[in-house]
Amino acid sequence: MKLRMKSMPDAILQVIASGAFTVAAITPAMAQQAAGSEPVQKVVVTGSLISRTDTETATPVQVLTAQDIQRSGKTSVAELLSDLAANGAGTLGTGFSGAFANGASGVSLRGLTVGATLVLVDGHRLAPYPLSDDSQRSFVDVSSIPFDAIDSIEILKSGASSIYGSDAIAGVVNIKLKKNLNGTRVSAEGGDTQHGGGKTKRASISTGFGDLDADGYNAFITAEWRRQDAIKVSDRDSNDWANRDWRSRGGNNLTLGAPVAGLDASGKPRSINSFLTAASTPFLYTPGTGTTSNAANFQFLDSSCNYTKYMANGCTVRDTVSNIQPQSENINVLAGFTKKLGGDWELNAKASLFQRNSINNRGMGAIYSPISFAGNTTLVNGVLTAGVNRIASTTFAQGAVVGSGVTNGLAGAARLYGYIPGVDPTNTLDNTSKTTRFAADVHGTAYGWDVNAGAGITEVKTDIDYSGYIDRPALYAALANGTFNVLGGNDPSVLAKISPRFSNSLDSKLNYLDAVASRELLQWGAGPVALAVGAHWHKREQNSPPAGPTLTGQVASTSAFVIGDETNTAIFSELQATPIKDLELHLSGRYDHYDTYGHSFTPAASFKWAPTKQIGFRGTFAKGFRAPNPAEVGNAGSFFTFNAIPDPILCPDGNQNTKGNVPSQCAINPPYVQTTNKDLKPEKSKSYTFGVIVEPVKGLNATLDYYYIEVNDQIVTAAGNLPGFVPTFVRVPATQMDISNGDGTTSVGTPSVGTAAYAISPYINGGTTKTDGLEADIGYRWRLGDLGTIRANLSATHILSYKTIAVDGTTYELAGTQGPSSVSGATGNPKDRAQLTLGYARGPWDLNATINYTSSFSTLDESVGATSCDSTGLDAGGRTYFQGKVQPAQYCRVSSFTTTNLNLQYKVNQNLTLRAAILNLFDKQPPIDVGTYGNAGAQTSYNASLHQAGAIGRFFSVGAAYQF
Known part of the structure; x- marks a missing residue:
């Protein structure tokens, strides 16, 4: 003392x-x-x-x-x-x-x-x-x-x-x-x-x-x-603490629309920003061999951005809406x-x-961005998982309609990346x-x-x-039937369905x-x-x-x-x-x-x-x-997450390069439904x-x-607090995902189980x-x-x-x-x-x-x-x-x-x-x-x-x- x-x-x-x-x-x-x-x-x-x-x-x-x-x-x-x-x-x-x-x-x-x-x-x-x-x-x-x-x-x-x-x-x-x-x-x-x-x-x-x-x-x-x-x-992004590009400081480039954040030293995508990231212009991408080095795997939907410009961080998006105060x-x-x-x-x-x-x-820079076409919503047994099942993007078959006036012209199923035009670019709460x-x-x-x-x-x-919240089923339906234009100019009534206030x-x-x-x-x-x-x-x-x-x-x-x-x-x-x-x-x-x-x-x-x-x-x-x-x-409930953990079934060893693992599930933040306890x-x-x-x-x-x-x-x-507590996750139906081939590449396949949706965790003393x-x-x-x-x-x-x-x-x-x-x-x-x-x-x-x-x-x-x-x-x-x-x-x-x-x-x-x-x-x-x-x-x-x-x-x- x-x-x-x-x-x-x-x-x-x-x-x-x-x-x-x-x-x-x-x-x-x-x-x-x-x-x-x-x-x-x-x-x-x-x-x-x-x-x-x-x-x-x-x-x-x-x-x-x-x-x-x-x-x-x-x-x-x-x-x-x-x-x-x-x-x-x-x-x-x-x-x-x-x-x-x-x-x-x-x-x-x-x-x-x-x-x-x-x-x-x-x-x-x-x-x-x-x-x-x-x-x-x-x-x-x-x-x-x-x-x-x-x-x-x-x-x-x-x-x-x-x-x-x-x-x-x-x-x-x-x-x-x-x-x-x-x-x-x-x-x-x-x-x-x-x-x-x-x-x-x-x-x-x-x-x-x-x-x-x-x-x-x-x-x-x-x-x-x-x-x-x-x-x-x-107003402050010229300062280091508000600048997203960490490359000069030994880190990743987290600038919105910067794909370099998603590439490792060999040029293969990593699980940052959903492997690739939405840019200033929407684009379609087909996984191909699992690398992004082939320009033929990309279809940009607007001439303001192309493959070369995108890979050189030339199609970035500046965050002009997120608040410091x-x-x-x-x-x-x-x-x-x-x-x-x-x-x-x-x-x-x-x-x-x-x-x-x-x-x-x-903030529009949240990891699970609400305003990109990438989906992150799952409803299981009537319970919303709130950003759990982080789908890399919306997938369209070869030749399929992708909104108004756009079809997938790539040689295979493609994913749509981009920001949803015409909606509030953040989850805003007045x-x-x-x-x-x-x-x-x-x-x-x-x-x-x-x-x-x-x-x-x-x-x-x-x-x-x-405002700024997205009705994903309504969005995907509008894309599939061609009533939504991914480049903007949509009717207010269409936007109201996709992003209801x-x-x-x-x-x-x-x-x-x-x-x-x-x-x-x-x-x-x-x-x-x-x-x-x-x-x-x-x-x-x-x-x-x-x-x-x-x-x-x-x-x-x-x-x-x-x-x-x-x-x-x-x-x-x-x-x-x-x-x-x-x-x-x-x-x-x-x-x-x-x-x-x-x-x-x-x-x-x-x-x-x-x-x-x-x-x-x-x-x-x-x-x-x-x-x-x-x-x-x-009578209460809420969602919460712990720190990133590997899915115990889809990535049991936590290594995204292990054969059979689903790389996107090697660092998940599974949500728990917090429940009350009368005792x-x-x-x-x-x-x-x-x-x-x-x-x-x-x-x-x-x-x-x-x-x-x-x-x-x-x-x-x-x-995370009660010894011996083993959560049982409720899972969504299995869908096609990238699965590791064991050699640094991936192939599209359907895993044995779906991704973890949520688990229940009560309060304890x-x-x-x-x-x-x-x-x-x-x-x-x-x-x-x-x-x-x-x-x-x-x-x-x-x-x-x-x-x-x-x-x-x-x-x-x-x-x-x-x-x-x-x-x-x-x-x-x-x-x-x-x-x-x-x-x-x-x-x-x-x-x-x-x-x-x-x-x-x-x-x-x-x-x-x-x-x-x-x-x-x-x-x-x-x-x-x-x-x-x-x-x-x-x-x-x-x-x-x-x-x-x-x-x-x-x-x-x-x-x-x-x-x-x-x-x-x-x-x-x-x-x-x-x-x-x-x-x-x-x-x-x-x-x-x-x-x-x-x-x-x-x-x-x-x-x-x-x-x-």
Whole structure:
């Protein structure tokens, strides 16, 4: 332990020396209490039920005030929270174009995924996003919450199930909205990127009236509008991380329409891009002897491309549609009303509508391209296999009709390669998500008790319009009967049949009742003994059906659905005492009953001891749990794939050159149909923290905390996790395919069985994750009199260990690696993240510099078989950068990443404030990450969760705010 504890200061010093920190303008909670001479008030800090005057609690809490948020230079809450040092592996960013939960953003404290972090609004639960992360993990979408409605954000970095119940394993993010407002404030700002795309506009207005003390009430309304344009891959493809041609870097040419990617050293086709790839012009190809060296095997259907030009990469296609950042638009309205009642009772009511629209796509460069004539759809027993049976292409007999005006003129059966003209060249999802919330809280005193009670109705409704999906049977029928022209110019009615547009509505509701009462019971030791007791009830309903055409198999999609509900009833309490001077003790416990699985009891204990004003110690121990959600125990299903494996029958030895093997089946990604399990138990955790609080001189505050979290009975799928689990694949009927002759050539034949369609895999309780690390928060404020004030705030996290233990007992150390790459786009698990904010204020000027730092990490993930650099690109991410080649060692690690943001505010007078910001001041590019699959559809090689700021590039913005 001593050796581990020593490593953190060295890591921090190294980070400071390199100037590698990240910002979110974060101020530790302890800095808040030392900030000034405002009247002392009792407040309830996230993680406790008992009000207090000292906001530095026994549990680590990080606070972002409204002023901190404005100083960050960010334009959305999702961007702000993505820079948190404690936000780790499994975080879900809006740049992840292929996510199940497309368009949404979630927080993953301690790297334990978004499902283990509880997000509250005003201390209460909110309906989760109706599209779960990886179709399993429930989370609250923070991308829809507006800046101007926020009063503060508190991040509790400790287990808190004893207070809040399920999901609070890694911690809690509590977003506190404004309670009252007087006067009117209008603001507007605009920004743009230096390299194209991403233009952003934001405007807001807030107005309120009524004085609580004089009038007995306050009413206000705030509205905000924000629009952000898309950034396309084509806006950035001059950079290595967005360029598909890897030949100069020792890899393959993955440029759309480049056949060289499909040839080995002897000129024979390999299984990349379906052996050959669709080009700018459709063409027919007959396999012949199994090589592509004979021009007579090709028939190009347009004079703009021919054999010579094609083989010289002269018929490539530029991806002008795939997104790096989706187009989005937010419209948000919050109305509040506060009324003083009799005595000291007060009523607070809020109604809000947060609407986000985003246009997401899965990219035209996806391995299973939806817009090429090559088919990849199979329907078996009424279940769509969603891109499983990867047919190389549509096959036409010699002399057969191939659409309108085209026949196969080659000497044998031919395959059609090309892109389908006239349809959306991506799987596009036009996603509109509306979050509505009606909440009322009442607080006051009765019979010596401080009472807080609340009720709320919350709902998230998501409507999705789909385009770019292909009805393969309709397409093939139109080709065979000659009604579809492969060169374009087709009638809209024909296109509508081939690529139908369809919609889907998904809904998530959560209604709650809360009540908490607290009071001082007696004097004991050096202070009072305080008790808080409470009760909670919520009912959650999720209705996320699959879109009709995906359910019936009309079109291929990563179809998933969740339909289910849960009712939770709980009682809880907290006891606080000061048995001796300067020692504060807390005990808390909660009993939860869920109608889905049964009950859980979660206790916790904490202490804070401050022997002097200059130093203090604190620690916590907590148990926690995550209840199985409707996606795991309800009526639900989804498709998922593991890493490439050989078909056990069609390619048993994995060698595509073995005689009798089907080469295309030597590296398949077979899908599994994920099913629910009514007998699941909740995930259970235990955690503890120990920290030091120091204030050696006035204005300097620092905390250093050690944390440890262990999660058991994790809910995982049986395939790949349960020892002895042997999937039985459902297979499609056997059809003609290329079969190896054993000498490097192939012949067309019918194998003994059809290709694997899918297998069923239920959820199980199995496996353990253990993680521990150190976190530092340092705040310094230096008042220089007439020369102004200097501020410095540092938040840093260092992961000592992150271990996953499989059901069979195998332990994998994943700290500083790509793993666990099985969740949320292989986001990576760097050991160090930090945020440093430097500020200077004098008179009307307020200047802030924020430096964001993420350390380097390995692209290996041993938990999925990536044990060497050669296996990184394929095994960990399913990518083909170096398939069939030796991956250069330089791509076995992802480099560290540092960005700097500047924000300047100038107060012209009492009413008008001007601001300007530059994000990513030095225009740092993202490091290449060949393991992440977060942007696989667009075939970009950067980490969209950790390094999105680099992909966006330098961003300028200016704005103004006027209040009266």
